[in-house]
Amino acid sequence: MAASPSRTRPGRDRPGTGLREGLGSLTARGRGFVAGGVTAAIAGLVLGERDLVRIGFLVALLPLVTAGITALSSNRLSLTRTLAATQIEVGTTLEVQLDLANVGSTTGLLLVEEQVPWALGQRPRFVIDSMRPGWHRKVSYPVRAEVRGIYEIGPMRLRVADPFGMLSLNRAFTKTSSLVVIPVAEPLPAIHLGGAWSGSGDNRPRPFSTGSAADVTVREYRRGDDLRRVHWRSTARVGDLMVRREEQPWQSRCTLFVDNRAGSHRGSGPDSSLERAITVAASIAVHLADLGYQVRLVSADGEEVDHSWHDGDVAAHARPVLERLAVLPTTKTPDITSGWVDETVTGGMFIGVFGGLTADDRAFLGRLHGAGSASYAVLLDVAGWTGRTAPEQPVEHHRTDVVDWLHHRGWKAAELARWEPVATAWQELGR
Structure with a gap:
């Protein structure tokens, strides 16, 4: 980095302001010298001792002259x-x-x-x-x-x-x-992410040299496309200019959800279950970015990071996600907002990092898993972070029944205990 x-570069002080500031910045020692000098001078005048008057004036003038020189310099x-x-x-x-x-x-x-x-x-x-x-x-x-x-x-x-x-x-x-x-991004091992379910993009690259001309995938011409990639046979058949897209990079996409609801987590400060969930999300985001995924971060209240799915900068794509996770607050929203759910979620890969779930959350997750999509869930065992305050609403601790419930609905789910590394749950998702 x-x-x-x-x-x-601070500018020069004005003389008048500097002098007043200098006189007002006398220390206790400086004010003591002024007071002592004035007292000695007055005593000298009363007693008729001229030498004492001179000494008193010198002692009183010393801090004043010092203040003037320092302030006006x-x-x-x-x-x-x-x-x-x-x-x-x-x-x-x-x-x-x-x-x-x-x-x-x-x-x-x-x-x-x-x-x-x-x-x-x-x-x-x-x-x-x-x-x-x-x-x-x-x-x-x-x-x-x-x-x-x-x-x-x-x-x-x-x-x-x-x-x-x-x-x-x-x-x-x-x-x-x-x-x-x-947040800290823990290293994760490579796992199988569902094959064809691993994401969706504009095009997956196809080696043209290994197939016939009929195997070439084409699309409409866009301004800026190289004319050498024009596929003339498809252009003649369709009537519009068509280009080969076997050389276009295909980028997998993933929606990464973080449950940041206050009622779904336990503990407070850096050792809370919310901070652990953010660490899990950061680890997954960095791992997926290294694999070439475009990561879309969404929170429980529907807020997401602005991005372009095809910005062509995969290496730096994890940075805005990590910066958003750095300032992600808790939200008092009781339910998960569903306004962010679109075709990129149901058609691509979805990974959710959840705290405690309610019955309404189960119904939402049941609807979220769309046909043909790959859905993964990391469920924190929030019982390990149990605090003194009672939750605002009852939550279900993620034991075998919740994991099995998700498995029966097409999800791949893994539970993460308080002291377990993220890699443990991640490997479980790949089984």
Whole structure:
């Protein structure tokens, strides 16, 4: 994954605003020096001690002069933040590199704090010595993602301090960097996915060299087709321009369903049955994409990832699915929405990852399995994630009766317990 740099260059402060900000940024030590100096000067005037008056004025002026010089100086810094990757899996450690450059005058001591979401760990803090014009400082820190999602790293905040500790001037950059934390995709073994049921597409490639001209499959000419593929015999017979399609790639299609209903799952946080279901879906999506499938992701409320079945980019097709799974929330919908069911589901391959099922869900799954389609189901044994709260509606735990019920209706189904790897259920589906 390519690195992701982000750069920001704060502009120069206006003199009036900078001076007021500098005076307002005096530390306790700076304010103590001012108060002590003024007190000494007043005491000197009362006692007639001129030396004490001079010392008092010098002590009081020291933090004021420091604040003025620091605030009015040209503190212009640029920041480049580079992520080792813009998309990582849950449980992965990522290195973030910061390149701070001084494009203005000499700075004081810099105290740097990077804003990092709680899910990525603690906020890193650094101390950087004063920087002369044109100097660079590079620091790096690790972040570890424990929860899926999309996170913004930054902005970076820094505090400019003088060598005497009289002043603490706060600055902030505005740019952030996005990090997508996707669910873990466990490796799956190769299984038999139903032969002719393995999917549907525009055309399956046919080797023209092994058959006769009568075996060639043709279709109507489309703008952009190579004229060398025109099949003249079919063109003369049909009356429209026809082209051979034995060279067109055929891509299998699969609808991948994730049951993300709150009432169908147990547990909370990263160790819930919903997170396990998302891991199962991510593993299947990556495995099918590696096999050349176009994967259509659908959730219980009918929301799906926008895509093109024939975009020709199979290798990258799993990325939008994984990004959607990274932010897939729970839904309070009690029943599975059926608006997404179309000919691509009943005519192609369907794989569902389910939590607890109700009687209404059984009726829906019975109708979903259409004639000539290949339907697979991974059923999580949600009893292993039983929490303290009672479900909103009764669910059936997936023991042998539910699996057998699906088998009798043409499904291939497998149950997945809490501590079992995804590969176990996947191999069961191939039997």
